[in-house]
Amino acid sequence: MLVVGLACLLSACANYQAGARNPTIRASYDAADQLLAMVKPALPKDAPLLVSTFVDIDRLTTTSTMGRMLAEQVASRFTQQGYGLVELKLRGNVFVQEGRGELLLSREVKDLSLSHNVQAVIVGSYAVSAEKLFLNLKIVRPLDSRVLSAHNIALDLDETSRAMLMSESP
Template sequence: MSAACATGPTYQAAETSEFTQANYSAVDKLVAATAVPIAKSAPLLVATMVNIDSLNQSSRFGRLISEQIATRLTQLGHGVVEMKLRNDVYIREGTGELLLSRDVRTLSKNHNVQVVVVGNYAVAAGYAYLTLKMVTVTDNRVVAAVNYLLPLTENNKALLMQPRE
């Protein structure tokens, strides 16, 4: 079988993943749309993307997108606090870092955090609809927001499936 006839995942396709590029592009737009200056030197937090129908639930899909959001913000020079190393954030096994409002105030004081990046997703027939927001921790004001869609490819459907216990 020649390379031209090969089907399925490839290293080249993985390197230029449309999934990753869509998430990076959303972060780029979020940062560009920020209504107040956000100092790159100031730490920020990225919460796990949650299911809009159940804000205390996520999935591998939501957790992976949150990781890519944090990665892109880091690449852009922002100081992202790695919450997996924290013991004062509510981490539900199999869900991710869910920021409860009482935790945000404590974390923001401990780390001098200006904003928190939060988001949710809704799954429809052919797409997942996503919303990202930058929210100030002092007054819960949304200072930037972006909506985007990801197609429900076989990979995305697999990420949305709950793992069997």
């Protein structure tokens, strides 16, 4: 029995793919690294950041599983780089809706940044073509809406990413 259990466990491990090897996660991490490399002035690591859910560029109050997941991946990379992030899912006073994510409205960003001493907000929007997803990322200083850094990437769409895009929120 132990041998059968161990064989099942090992076969499950064979299907495991480390995030850094997945092309979408790798692209998200690279985009976060580029944002940090280009930010002027440099962001101190001792003041927190917010990451908003990435939205459809044609409908800025709409996102998808893909938009939420890309934002989570970028947030993970900022955390791995030593930056503190405020987790909006734990806040009761933020525009967080089931299936939609953390959609920050302009008027709320300034209030949130003041109440949490946030130095910057990472925002993103995406557009989809037949073969690509184009993602625009920015680091924005909330007090004056100044863009401190920006980066754009294009991701090839596959069956998985198309399915994640089909899950758009209402």
